[in-house]
Amino acid sequence: MAKFKHHVFICINERDESASRPSCSGDGSGRLKSAFKDAVKEAGLKGQVRANELGCLDQCEHGPVVVVYPDAVWYGAVSAKDVEEIVNEHLLHGRPVERLRLADTCLNTESCPHKPMLKRM
């Protein structure tokens, strides 16, 4: 087997409640890795797709945040119930899930059209 077809990174950063930015883990990102693991197995992609949890991806107001490489597709406000769709549509069939996708203009910016909707503070 060669390199992974897709590599999924899930932010599980946890901040103190008094922090000025929200936490992906506070919005349930801790359940995403096992959901990805199950859905990847179910889709027959075991060994071709890896999911890793990690610290802050710096898109905190859009959390829970997931990024899929090498496509560099960023998803925001991801919940465990979205995972099967991401795996089946994007990872299996190459069709990113547009309703969850963060536009390039939403990344690494102070403000964007979706922030008020997604903001969980």
Added chain:
Amino acid sequence: MAKFKHHVFICINERDESASRPSCSGDGSGRLKSAFKDAVKEAGLKGQVRANELGCLDQCEHGPVVVVYPDAVWYGAVSAKDVEEIVNEHLLHGRPVERLRLADTCLNTESCPHKPMLKRM
């Protein structure tokens, strides 16, 4: 600013000494993130490159392991003294550092030509 030009993932997985596979952290991967942060700033790439530490990337015998996306270039046996070269050659000038690069045939495999050399058990 849009998505990151490069996103660097550094395995800092730590296993018990009795584990059958080695740990990237045991080989000093904990020093890599700050080395990347410093080198990225020095190269004028702050905001364009992000480095994240995370758990097991499943290439344990080649550790410390670093993967750079969206290029999907995997590096093995990376030490802090290699970081400036990775940043300046690969991230700044688009030339992956071949001497540290893991071939596709070395990934997700039980055995490969480099394993005896890199094995730290």
